[in-house]
Amino acid sequence: MRLDTLHTAETPEGIALSLRPAGLMARSLAYLIDLAIRLVAFIVLAIVTGGMGGVGTALMLVSYFALEWLYPVVFELSRRGATPGKRALGLRVVMDSGLPVTPAAALIRNLLRTADFLPALYGAGLTSMLLRRDSKRLGDLAAGTLVVFTDSVSLHGEVPGAEPLAPLRPLNMREQAAIVSWAGRTRRLTPERLEELALIAQSVLPAGAPGAKASPRLLGVAQWVLGRRNVSGNDKGARP
Structure with missing residues:
Protein backbone atom coordinates (compact mmCIF):
# COMPACT_ATOMS: atom_id res chain seq x y z
CA MET A 1 0.00 0.00 0.00
CA ARG A 2 1.36 3.42 -0.88
CA LEU A 3 1.76 5.85 1.94
CA ASP A 4 1.95 8.80 -0.44
CA THR A 5 3.43 9.78 -3.79
CA LEU A 6 6.34 11.78 -2.44
CA HIS A 7 9.86 11.38 -3.79
CA THR A 8 12.56 11.94 -1.18
CA ALA A 9 15.89 13.23 -2.45
CA GLU A 10 19.10 14.14 -0.65
CA THR A 11 21.30 17.00 -1.83
CA PRO A 12 25.12 16.76 -1.75
CA GLU A 13 24.98 18.85 1.44
CA GLY A 14 22.93 16.12 3.12
CA ILE A 15 19.64 18.06 3.05
CA ALA A 16 16.56 15.87 2.58
CA LEU A 17 14.01 17.19 0.11
CA SER A 18 10.45 15.94 -0.32
CA LEU A 19 9.30 16.30 -3.93
CA ARG A 20 5.86 15.57 -5.33
CA PRO A 21 6.15 14.04 -8.83
CA ALA A 22 3.65 15.27 -11.41
CA GLY A 23 1.35 12.62 -12.79
CA LEU A 24 0.09 11.85 -16.26
CA MET A 25 -2.82 14.31 -16.27
CA ALA A 26 -0.85 17.37 -15.15
CA ARG A 27 1.99 16.66 -17.57
CA SER A 28 -0.39 16.01 -20.46
CA LEU A 29 -2.17 19.33 -19.89
CA ALA A 30 1.18 21.12 -19.73
CA TYR A 31 2.21 19.48 -23.01
CA LEU A 32 -1.00 20.58 -24.71
CA ILE A 33 -0.45 24.18 -23.57
CA ASP A 34 3.11 24.15 -24.92
CA LEU A 35 1.90 22.54 -28.15
CA ALA A 36 -0.66 25.32 -28.60
CA ILE A 37 2.01 27.98 -27.98
CA ARG A 38 4.37 26.41 -30.52
CA LEU A 39 1.59 26.06 -33.06
CA VAL A 40 0.59 29.71 -32.76
CA ALA A 41 4.24 30.78 -33.07
CA PHE A 42 4.67 28.60 -36.17
CA ILE A 43 1.53 30.01 -37.81
CA VAL A 44 2.70 33.58 -37.17
CA LEU A 45 6.11 32.78 -38.67
CA ALA A 46 4.45 31.16 -41.68
CA ILE A 47 2.43 34.33 -42.32
CA VAL A 48 5.49 36.58 -41.94
CA THR A 49 7.77 34.50 -44.18
CA GLY A 50 5.09 33.48 -46.66
CA GLY A 51 6.21 35.94 -49.37
CA MET A 52 9.97 35.40 -49.01
CA GLY A 53 10.25 32.47 -51.40
CA GLY A 54 13.15 30.11 -50.77
CA VAL A 55 14.51 32.21 -47.93
CA GLY A 56 11.14 32.04 -46.22
CA THR A 57 11.06 28.27 -46.59
CA ALA A 58 14.53 27.99 -45.04
CA LEU A 59 13.49 30.21 -42.16
CA MET A 60 10.40 28.08 -41.61
CA LEU A 61 12.45 24.90 -41.43
CA VAL A 62 14.89 26.44 -38.96
CA SER A 63 11.99 27.80 -36.92
CA TYR A 64 10.28 24.40 -36.86
CA PHE A 65 13.47 22.76 -35.58
CA ALA A 66 13.90 25.41 -32.89
CA LEU A 67 10.28 25.18 -31.73
CA GLU A 68 10.29 21.39 -31.65
CA TRP A 69 13.69 20.72 -30.05
CA LEU A 70 15.14 23.89 -28.53
CA TYR A 71 11.92 25.35 -27.09
CA PRO A 72 11.73 22.91 -24.12
CA VAL A 73 15.49 22.86 -23.52
CA VAL A 74 15.82 26.65 -23.31
CA PHE A 75 12.90 27.04 -20.91
CA GLU A 76 13.90 24.08 -18.72
CA LEU A 77 17.37 25.59 -18.29
CA SER A 78 15.87 28.89 -17.19
CA ARG A 79 15.66 29.93 -13.55
CA ARG A 80 12.17 28.47 -13.21
CA GLY A 81 13.12 25.19 -14.85
CA ALA A 82 9.89 24.89 -16.80
CA THR A 83 8.25 25.62 -20.14
CA PRO A 84 5.25 28.01 -20.13
CA GLY A 85 2.92 25.01 -20.11
CA LYS A 86 4.59 23.50 -17.07
CA ARG A 87 4.64 26.86 -15.31
CA ALA A 88 0.90 27.24 -15.91
CA LEU A 89 0.33 23.89 -14.16
CA GLY A 90 2.79 24.62 -11.35
CA LEU A 91 5.44 22.13 -12.55
CA ARG A 92 9.17 22.21 -13.05
CA VAL A 93 11.96 19.86 -14.14
CA VAL A 94 14.67 18.94 -11.62
CA MET A 95 17.36 16.32 -11.27
CA ASP A 96 16.64 13.22 -9.20
CA SER A 97 18.59 14.91 -6.40
CA GLY A 98 16.18 17.85 -6.40
CA LEU A 99 18.83 20.16 -7.86
CA PRO A 100 18.22 22.30 -11.00
CA VAL A 101 18.35 20.38 -14.25
CA THR A 102 21.71 20.39 -16.05
CA PRO A 103 22.17 21.26 -19.77
CA ALA A 104 23.14 17.66 -20.59
CA ALA A 105 20.10 16.27 -18.80
CA ALA A 106 17.76 18.75 -20.49
CA LEU A 107 19.12 17.78 -23.91
CA ILE A 108 18.90 14.04 -23.23
CA ARG A 109 15.34 14.08 -21.86
CA ASN A 110 14.09 16.07 -24.84
CA LEU A 111 16.01 14.21 -27.54
CA LEU A 112 14.58 10.95 -26.24
CA ARG A 113 11.06 12.15 -26.87
CA THR A 114 11.44 10.22 -30.13
CA ALA A 115 11.71 6.99 -28.09
CA ASP A 116 8.77 8.04 -25.90
CA PHE A 117 6.68 8.58 -29.02
CA LEU A 118 7.02 4.94 -30.16
CA PRO A 119 5.13 3.05 -31.39
CA ALA A 120 2.70 5.97 -31.82
CA LEU A 121 1.19 8.89 -29.89
CA TYR A 122 3.77 8.71 -27.09
CA GLY A 123 2.75 5.14 -26.31
CA ALA A 124 6.07 4.14 -24.70
CA GLY A 125 6.29 7.32 -22.64
CA LEU A 126 2.70 7.06 -21.39
CA THR A 127 3.15 3.42 -20.45
CA SER A 128 6.29 4.23 -18.48
CA MET A 129 4.56 7.07 -16.63
CA LEU A 130 1.60 4.89 -15.72
CA LEU A 131 3.74 2.03 -14.43
CA ARG A 132 6.15 4.08 -12.34
CA ARG A 133 5.39 5.69 -8.99
CA ASP A 134 7.47 8.76 -9.91
CA SER A 135 5.72 9.10 -13.32
CA LYS A 136 8.96 9.15 -15.28
CA ARG A 137 8.94 8.75 -19.03
CA LEU A 138 11.86 7.14 -20.88
CA GLY A 139 13.60 10.47 -21.37
CA ASP A 140 13.48 11.16 -17.63
CA LEU A 141 14.91 7.72 -16.86
CA ALA A 142 17.85 8.27 -19.21
CA ALA A 143 18.55 11.82 -18.05
CA GLY A 144 17.97 11.27 -14.34
CA THR A 145 15.32 13.98 -14.18
CA LEU A 146 11.97 14.37 -12.49
CA VAL A 147 8.96 16.57 -13.19
CA VAL A 148 7.57 17.81 -9.90
CA PHE A 149 5.04 20.26 -8.52
CA THR A 150 6.62 23.51 -7.42
CA ASP A 151 4.33 24.09 -4.45
CA SER A 152 5.81 23.26 -1.07
CA VAL A 153 5.06 19.89 0.49
CA SER A 154 3.78 19.94 4.03
Whole structure:
Protein backbone atom coordinates (compact mmCIF):
# COMPACT_ATOMS: atom_id res chain seq x y z
CA MET A 1 0.00 0.00 0.00
CA ARG A 2 1.36 3.42 -0.88
CA LEU A 3 1.76 5.85 1.94
CA ASP A 4 1.95 8.80 -0.44
CA THR A 5 3.43 9.78 -3.79
CA LEU A 6 6.34 11.78 -2.44
CA HIS A 7 9.86 11.38 -3.79
CA THR A 8 12.56 11.94 -1.18
CA ALA A 9 15.89 13.23 -2.45
CA GLU A 10 19.10 14.14 -0.65
CA THR A 11 21.30 17.00 -1.83
CA PRO A 12 25.12 16.76 -1.75
CA GLU A 13 24.98 18.85 1.44
CA GLY A 14 22.93 16.12 3.12
CA ILE A 15 19.64 18.06 3.05
CA ALA A 16 16.56 15.87 2.58
CA LEU A 17 14.01 17.19 0.11
CA SER A 18 10.45 15.94 -0.32
CA LEU A 19 9.30 16.30 -3.93
CA ARG A 20 5.86 15.57 -5.33
CA PRO A 21 6.15 14.04 -8.83
CA ALA A 22 3.65 15.27 -11.41
CA GLY A 23 1.35 12.62 -12.79
CA LEU A 24 0.09 11.85 -16.26
CA MET A 25 -2.82 14.31 -16.27
CA ALA A 26 -0.85 17.37 -15.15
CA ARG A 27 1.99 16.66 -17.57
CA SER A 28 -0.39 16.01 -20.46
CA LEU A 29 -2.17 19.33 -19.89
CA ALA A 30 1.18 21.12 -19.73
CA TYR A 31 2.21 19.48 -23.01
CA LEU A 32 -1.00 20.58 -24.71
CA ILE A 33 -0.45 24.18 -23.57
CA ASP A 34 3.11 24.15 -24.92
CA LEU A 35 1.90 22.54 -28.15
CA ALA A 36 -0.66 25.32 -28.60
CA ILE A 37 2.01 27.98 -27.98
CA ARG A 38 4.37 26.41 -30.52
CA LEU A 39 1.59 26.06 -33.06
CA VAL A 40 0.59 29.71 -32.76
CA ALA A 41 4.24 30.78 -33.07
CA PHE A 42 4.67 28.60 -36.17
CA ILE A 43 1.53 30.01 -37.81
CA VAL A 44 2.70 33.58 -37.17
CA LEU A 45 6.11 32.78 -38.67
CA ALA A 46 4.45 31.16 -41.68
CA ILE A 47 2.43 34.33 -42.32
CA VAL A 48 5.49 36.58 -41.94
CA THR A 49 7.77 34.50 -44.18
CA GLY A 50 5.09 33.48 -46.66
CA GLY A 51 6.21 35.94 -49.37
CA MET A 52 9.97 35.40 -49.01
CA GLY A 53 10.25 32.47 -51.40
CA GLY A 54 13.15 30.11 -50.77
CA VAL A 55 14.51 32.21 -47.93
CA GLY A 56 11.14 32.04 -46.22
CA THR A 57 11.06 28.27 -46.59
CA ALA A 58 14.53 27.99 -45.04
CA LEU A 59 13.49 30.21 -42.16
CA MET A 60 10.40 28.08 -41.61
CA LEU A 61 12.45 24.90 -41.43
CA VAL A 62 14.89 26.44 -38.96
CA SER A 63 11.99 27.80 -36.92
CA TYR A 64 10.28 24.40 -36.86
CA PHE A 65 13.47 22.76 -35.58
CA ALA A 66 13.90 25.41 -32.89
CA LEU A 67 10.28 25.18 -31.73
CA GLU A 68 10.29 21.39 -31.65
CA TRP A 69 13.69 20.72 -30.05
CA LEU A 70 15.14 23.89 -28.53
CA TYR A 71 11.92 25.35 -27.09
CA PRO A 72 11.73 22.91 -24.12
CA VAL A 73 15.49 22.86 -23.52
CA VAL A 74 15.82 26.65 -23.31
CA PHE A 75 12.90 27.04 -20.91
CA GLU A 76 13.90 24.08 -18.72
CA LEU A 77 17.37 25.59 -18.29
CA SER A 78 15.87 28.89 -17.19
CA ARG A 79 15.66 29.93 -13.55
CA ARG A 80 12.17 28.47 -13.21
CA GLY A 81 13.12 25.19 -14.85
CA ALA A 82 9.89 24.89 -16.80
CA THR A 83 8.25 25.62 -20.14
CA PRO A 84 5.25 28.01 -20.13
CA GLY A 85 2.92 25.01 -20.11
CA LYS A 86 4.59 23.50 -17.07
CA ARG A 87 4.64 26.86 -15.31
CA ALA A 88 0.90 27.24 -15.91
CA LEU A 89 0.33 23.89 -14.16
CA GLY A 90 2.79 24.62 -11.35
CA LEU A 91 5.44 22.13 -12.55
CA ARG A 92 9.17 22.21 -13.05
CA VAL A 93 11.96 19.86 -14.14
CA VAL A 94 14.67 18.94 -11.62
CA MET A 95 17.36 16.32 -11.27
CA ASP A 96 16.64 13.22 -9.20
CA SER A 97 18.59 14.91 -6.40
CA GLY A 98 16.18 17.85 -6.40
CA LEU A 99 18.83 20.16 -7.86
CA PRO A 100 18.22 22.30 -11.00
CA VAL A 101 18.35 20.38 -14.25
CA THR A 102 21.71 20.39 -16.05
CA PRO A 103 22.17 21.26 -19.77
CA ALA A 104 23.14 17.66 -20.59
CA ALA A 105 20.10 16.27 -18.80
CA ALA A 106 17.76 18.75 -20.49
CA LEU A 107 19.12 17.78 -23.91
CA ILE A 108 18.90 14.04 -23.23
CA ARG A 109 15.34 14.08 -21.86
CA ASN A 110 14.09 16.07 -24.84
CA LEU A 111 16.01 14.21 -27.54
CA LEU A 112 14.58 10.95 -26.24
CA ARG A 113 11.06 12.15 -26.87
CA THR A 114 11.44 10.22 -30.13
CA ALA A 115 11.71 6.99 -28.09
CA ASP A 116 8.77 8.04 -25.90
CA PHE A 117 6.68 8.58 -29.02
CA LEU A 118 7.02 4.94 -30.16
CA PRO A 119 5.13 3.05 -31.39
CA ALA A 120 2.70 5.97 -31.82
CA LEU A 121 1.19 8.89 -29.89
CA TYR A 122 3.77 8.71 -27.09
CA GLY A 123 2.75 5.14 -26.31
CA ALA A 124 6.07 4.14 -24.70
CA GLY A 125 6.29 7.32 -22.64
CA LEU A 126 2.70 7.06 -21.39
CA THR A 127 3.15 3.42 -20.45
CA SER A 128 6.29 4.23 -18.48
CA MET A 129 4.56 7.07 -16.63
CA LEU A 130 1.60 4.89 -15.72
CA LEU A 131 3.74 2.03 -14.43
CA ARG A 132 6.15 4.08 -12.34
CA ARG A 133 5.39 5.69 -8.99
CA ASP A 134 7.47 8.76 -9.91
CA SER A 135 5.72 9.10 -13.32
CA LYS A 136 8.96 9.15 -15.28
CA ARG A 137 8.94 8.75 -19.03
CA LEU A 138 11.86 7.14 -20.88
CA GLY A 139 13.60 10.47 -21.37
CA ASP A 140 13.48 11.16 -17.63
CA LEU A 141 14.91 7.72 -16.86
CA ALA A 142 17.85 8.27 -19.21
CA ALA A 143 18.55 11.82 -18.05
CA GLY A 144 17.97 11.27 -14.34
CA THR A 145 15.32 13.98 -14.18
CA LEU A 146 11.97 14.37 -12.49
CA VAL A 147 8.96 16.57 -13.19
CA VAL A 148 7.57 17.81 -9.90
CA PHE A 149 5.04 20.26 -8.52
CA THR A 150 6.62 23.51 -7.42
CA ASP A 151 4.33 24.09 -4.45
CA SER A 152 5.81 23.26 -1.07
CA VAL A 153 5.06 19.89 0.49
CA SER A 154 3.78 19.94 4.03
CA LEU A 155 4.50 16.63 5.70
CA HIS A 156 3.27 17.55 9.15
CA GLY A 157 0.25 19.48 10.35
CA GLU A 158 -1.48 20.12 13.62
CA VAL A 159 -1.83 17.14 15.93
CA PRO A 160 -5.57 16.32 16.30
CA GLY A 161 -7.09 16.67 19.72
CA ALA A 162 -7.14 13.57 21.91
CA GLU A 163 -7.18 12.62 25.59
CA PRO A 164 -3.53 12.68 26.74
CA LEU A 165 -2.26 9.20 27.66
CA ALA A 166 1.08 8.34 29.20
CA PRO A 167 3.14 5.68 27.38
CA LEU A 168 3.84 2.35 29.03
CA ARG A 169 7.57 3.00 29.15
CA PRO A 170 9.99 5.92 28.80
CA LEU A 171 10.46 7.12 25.23
CA ASN A 172 13.76 8.23 23.79
CA MET A 173 13.99 11.35 21.64
CA ARG A 174 13.74 9.45 18.36
CA GLU A 175 10.59 7.64 19.48
CA GLN A 176 9.01 10.89 20.63
CA ALA A 177 9.79 12.53 17.29
CA ALA A 178 8.38 9.55 15.36
CA ILE A 179 5.11 9.57 17.32
CA VAL A 180 4.61 13.33 16.95
CA SER A 181 5.48 13.08 13.24
CA TRP A 182 2.90 10.30 12.79
CA ALA A 183 0.24 12.36 14.60
CA GLY A 184 0.95 15.36 12.40
CA ARG A 185 0.20 13.32 9.28
CA THR A 186 -3.16 11.95 10.38
CA ARG A 187 -5.15 14.17 8.02
CA ARG A 188 -3.06 13.01 5.05
CA LEU A 189 -3.46 9.26 5.67
CA THR A 190 -6.36 6.89 5.29
CA PRO A 191 -7.78 5.46 8.56
CA GLU A 192 -6.50 2.03 7.57
CA ARG A 193 -2.95 3.26 7.00
CA LEU A 194 -3.11 5.31 10.19
CA GLU A 195 -4.06 2.23 12.19
CA GLU A 196 -1.43 0.11 10.44
CA LEU A 197 1.32 2.52 11.47
CA ALA A 198 -0.05 2.90 15.01
CA LEU A 199 0.18 -0.87 15.56
CA ILE A 200 3.94 -0.61 15.07
CA ALA A 201 4.03 1.34 18.36
CA GLN A 202 1.93 -1.23 20.19
CA SER A 203 4.65 -1.76 22.81
CA VAL A 204 4.34 1.78 24.16
CA LEU A 205 0.56 2.09 24.06
CA PRO A 206 -1.46 2.09 27.27
CA ALA A 207 -4.07 -0.62 27.61
CA GLY A 208 -7.45 -0.04 26.02
CA ALA A 209 -10.82 -1.70 25.90
CA PRO A 210 -11.02 -5.09 24.14
CA GLY A 211 -10.93 -4.52 20.39
CA ALA A 212 -10.00 -0.85 20.78
CA LYS A 213 -8.02 0.63 17.92
CA ALA A 214 -4.41 1.62 18.39
CA SER A 215 -4.51 4.97 16.56
CA PRO A 216 -6.67 6.89 19.12
CA ARG A 217 -4.41 5.70 21.93
CA LEU A 218 -1.27 6.69 20.03
CA LEU A 219 -2.79 10.13 19.43
CA GLY A 220 -3.21 10.36 23.19
CA VAL A 221 0.47 9.47 23.65
CA ALA A 222 1.38 12.16 21.11
CA GLN A 223 -0.55 14.72 23.14
CA TRP A 224 1.26 13.54 26.27
CA VAL A 225 4.66 13.82 24.56
CA LEU A 226 3.78 17.39 23.56
CA GLY A 227 3.27 18.22 27.21
CA ARG A 228 -0.53 18.41 27.15
CA ARG A 229 -1.05 16.48 30.37
CA ASN A 230 -4.23 15.94 32.33
CA VAL A 231 -4.41 16.95 35.94
CA SER A 232 -6.68 14.02 36.69
CA GLY A 233 -4.22 11.16 36.77
CA ASN A 234 -4.35 9.79 33.22
CA ASP A 235 -0.94 11.34 32.72
CA LYS A 236 0.68 9.29 35.45
CA GLY A 237 3.03 6.93 33.75
CA ALA A 238 6.39 6.70 32.14
CA ARG A 239 8.16 9.92 31.45
CA PRO A 240 9.67 10.44 27.99
